[in-house]
Amino acid sequence: MQTQKLDDSVLVKSYIEGNERSLEILILRHKQRVFSFIYSKVQDRDVAEDIFQDTFVKIINTLKLGKYNEEGKFLPWSMRIAHNLIIDYFRKGNRMPTFQNTDEFDIFSVLGDPTGNVESHMIKDQIHSDVRKLVEQLPEDQKEVLKMRIFGEMSFKEISEQTSVSINTALGRMRYALINLRKLIDQNKIILTNQ
Known part of the structure; x- marks a missing residue:
């Protein structure tokens, strides 16, 4: 056989x-x-x-x-x-970063809960996919810093060296990326929890 x-x-x-x-x-x-x-x-x-x-x-x-x-x-x-x-x-x-500043929030923390059923995992996968698509809509300099920080796990010092900007500029771009991402999430009516 x-x-x-x-x-x-x-x-x-x-x-x-x-x-x-x-x-x-x-x-x-x-x-x-x-x-x-x-x-x-x-x-x-x-x-x-x-x-x-x-x-x-x-x-x-x-x-x-x-x-x-x-x-x-x-x-x-x-x-x-x-x-x-x-x-x-x-x-x-x-690797699931947490931002303490009240202007910044951790979109990605909703993706890290390993408990729950298959449905909640599917919802989290969909949220992850939606957020990644929204990241692509950010201005290039903000998108670059956000990807390096969140997905590349780079420090702001490393980001500033790689992008040839000051640490303050890198921090500012990250802050604006998160603010703009929050606006995009609201505009697209994406719900970041599965409750």
Whole structure:
């Protein structure tokens, strides 16, 4: 029988029974979808590769421990593991920035809650996607600073060096980026919570 055409559940069972080739087929079958999902969130190929590897290490460990149940189906289950690892990545090292100034607010903190059901995760993914689209509408200098700060995790000192402007100018651009982003969110009636 051709293993390539077997259903995911059959391949999972086969792998659990000791057939390593079954896992290889599962990885090849779903690699593009899982990797693309991870990359769409982290926007960095190296980080995406690391999280992708971690996802499959976790999948292997869970399967070997016999803790996988067939309810979830293999691909959605794999995506959930990847999603949780992405959240862990953003949480580590405060990649989900928090602005203390009252004029600034943390749009991205609404994306970091790993608890909740599939629906709340889908809503958060949609919010993330909407916010990223709005970021693209900002003036170029504001967009550049915001992306470096939020997605590139750069300090304002690093941003000022890379953009050849003073730290105060970088801070000002970030402040205006957040103010303009807030206006765009209001104009587009985007709700940043799923309550």
